[in-house]
Amino acid sequence: MSVPEVGDLTPVHVAPIARRSRRRSFAVLAVLALAVVALLSQGLLRNLNYFETVAQAEAHRATLGTRQLRLEGIVEAHTISRTNDGASFWLTGGKYRVFVRASGSPPQLFQANIPVVVVGHFVNAHAQRFNASQIMVKHSANYIAAHPKRVTAPNGTAR
């Protein structure tokens, strides 16, 4: 097959659609860069440590005042009581304990002896009482199989 003789090979005009597509891609890149900045400033840099433990909060009570914070501790056994608008319980961390009065329905896994993060504020700079608007359960990384039907109840049913 013979190749035809080359004549005028002036570059063809680039279709506007290709340029538009490129511009759109650069615009998407710019939006994504803004998204990263927003995520970094909103999420990561503000919340590198998502919560303060009960012990840490107690150590900084003077500076914390009544400002909003996330407080982490273990729900003390036999202290949970349901209130009209939520629940109240004692939260422990090391040798410290704080009384929490939370509004709103607690999460499904909320129970005694489980770590939780409560969002709210201390009622004043000295009291051990914390008013929370939200409870989050912080479950552990351990997975232990429940063994149902291994215990026979007095009425003969397996539990």
Add this chain to the structure above:
Amino acid sequence: MTKTLLARLLGPLTLALLALTFGLGLWVTPPDQVQGNLVRLVYVHPALAWVALYVSFGTATIASVLYLWRRTRSATLDRIGACAMEVSVVFIALTLITGSLWGRPTWGVWWAWDARLTSTAILGVFALAYLALRRALDDDETRARRSAVFAIIAAINVPIIHFSVLWWKTLHQGATVFTANRTLLIHGSQAWTLLVSFVAFTLSFVWLLRARYRLEVTRDQSRQRDFNEALAQRRREGARP
């Protein structure tokens, strides 16, 4: 022969292992002491995160490093990097979605701005930015070089995500499998099912990557054919008196 057989077996084997994972996860493994039946998401979410962060993003990063190294530079590596990053976007999205579905009943919230979740979301944005960057550049070599550099820079986020639960206080739980003292924090049939899920989702990544790579090769060949035809046409036009 062996290569063809392996390639043919890849799809059915992946589907069989995924079915085995779901079968074991839904019917064979017991509920958890604390989480009850919610624990069954452990056979999906960590495996998806493993593929998203380490397998697919890792493949894209290694391919990018090898592309930038002159001795190994090839269009194949550029294609592998791009395809792995595309698959990575899918797995990062699935990781975030399943994590959110798990978080609502366990934590009590769909989303928390903690270090683990936020850094994973940032990785997703990086992966999307990589794909946008590739579309923004016309020249093949420039595109391959710049996107490879971008992938390597973005990969710095992967160890940050991994160690975020150790470095900072997060709502997200710590490591269950890759613990600092190599102690597996999951028991019995739960651990075996978790292992099967990791293999199943890793194979699904290989399957998807292979399919996406073949599509990319076909597209490149088609593009080359179109280019040759256009060139021949221009030559014919130029040769006319």
